[in-house]
Amino acid sequence: MSGYVDVHCHVAALPTKDNGCRISEKMLKSPAARMVATLQGLPLDRPEEANEKYLAKLISEIESSKKLSKAVALAMDGVYDSSGRLDEAHTEFVISNDYVASACRKSPRLLMGASVNPKRRDALDELSRVASLGAVLNKVLPNAMVFDPADKALGPVWKKMADLGLPLLSHIGFEFTLIGHDQSVGFPERLIPALEQGVKVIAAHGCSNGVFFGEPHLKTMDEMMAKYPNFYVDLSALTLPNRVGALLRLARRPELAGRFLFGTDYPLPCLSYPALAGGLGAFWGAFTAGNKFDTQAAVLEGLGLAPAADPAKVLRL
Numbered sequence: 001m002s003g004y005v006d007v008h009c010h011v012a013a014l015p016t017k018d019n020g021c022r023i024s025e026k027m028l029k030s031p032a033a034r035m036v037a038t039l040q041g042l043p044l045d046r047p048e049e050a051n052e053k054y055l056a057k058l059i060s061e062i063e064s065s066k067k068l069s070k071a072v073a074l075a076m077d078g079v080y081d082s083s084g085r086l087d088e089a090h091t092e093f094v095i096s097n098d099y100v101a102s103a104c105r106k107s108p109r110l111l112m113g114a115s116v117n118p119k120r121r122d123a124l125d126e127l128s129r130v131a132s133l134g135a136v137l138n139k140v141l142p143n144a145m146v147f148d149p150a151d152k153a154l155g156p157v158w159k160k161m162a163d164l165g166l167p168l169l170s171h172i173g174f175e176f177t178l179i180g181h182d183q184s185v186g187f188p189e190r191l192i193p194a195l196e197q198g199v200k201v202i203a204a205h206g207c208s209n210g211v212f213f214g215e216p217h218l219k220t221m222d223e224m225m226a227k228y229p230n231f232y233v234d235l236s237a238l239t240l241p242n243r244v245g246a247l248l249r250l251a252r253r254p255e256l257a258g259r260f261l262f263g264t265d266y267p268l269p270c271l272s273y274p275a276l277a278g279g280l281g282a283f284w285g286a287f288t289a290g291n292k293f294d295t296q297a298a299v300l301e302g303l304g305l306a307p308a309a310d311p312a313k314v315l316r317l
């Protein structure tokens with residue numbers, strides 16, 4: 001099957017008796033959680049039903065897409081303390097690796113995106129375990145997971161990922177939807193130690209900063225791409241107003257397309273208005289696509305920015 005592979009597609013799930021997921025009271029009442037529930041029509045008081053519904057909708061949107069072949073469904077690990085134990089008080093939510101593995105068994109269109117916080121004491125074992133479950137990458141969000149990817153103590157984790165051929169997908173920029181801590185851990189240069197260990201690294205959101213003005217990380221991205229052939233970016237979330245500035249700048253860089261991977265940041269919206277920069281025809285194509293993944297594809301293609309990195313060469317397929 002040809003078509004794009006969305007490397008950045010979130011799974012949302014409420015905790016049940018045995019799915020290993022968690023959510024804090026604060027998160028459950030947050031505008032972000034409520035927005036997802038409303039948009040996806042999820043009953044927050046009936047977890048099993050809400051979880052089933054979310055997955056069914058995701059799978060049907062993938063199946064009805066004309067442009068997408070598969071999507072990497074992402075887990076989300078929690079916060080770990082200095083002894084590597086789960087810090088329940090600071091963990092807003094967890095989408096467990098086992099839940100995502102079970103979701104991926106429901107459809108051949110879903111690929112497992114594991115999430116292993118490199119600070120957890122059993123990180124090496126968990127990486128081996130998720131690899132055996134079929135994980136195609138490891139997703140982290142340093143700002144929310146409260147760790148610094150440049151921390152020297154994490155060397156063995158990056159080495160293990162390189163040995164397993166498991167790429168690292170890391171959030172870049174400011175984090176609004178989760179309660180941010182030290183935002184500088186989301187800067188792309190913090191990922192250099194993983195690149196140096198030979199890990200394929202995918203910086204999320206086209207290295208955009210996510211705060212409406214200025215894109216300080218794009219220069220760093222250029223330097224890192226020149227130096228590390230194993231450095232990629234995904235183009236997820238770039239139609240959102242706080243990241244569209246980066247999208248328009250990346251659109252002027254067709255020579256980098258071989259480092260760009262397709263992504264949406266599902267269930268976040270994919271908006272068609274940035275395609276106006278590619279002309280009315282491009283905008284109309286995006287506006288009438290009728291499917292989130294196809295809207296994202298039409299915007300990127302309309303801006304001459306069709307991501308051209310071969311997912312088979314980046315992901316652990």
Ligand SMILES: [Zn+2]
Binds near residue numbers: 008010265
């Ligand atoms: Zn995301």
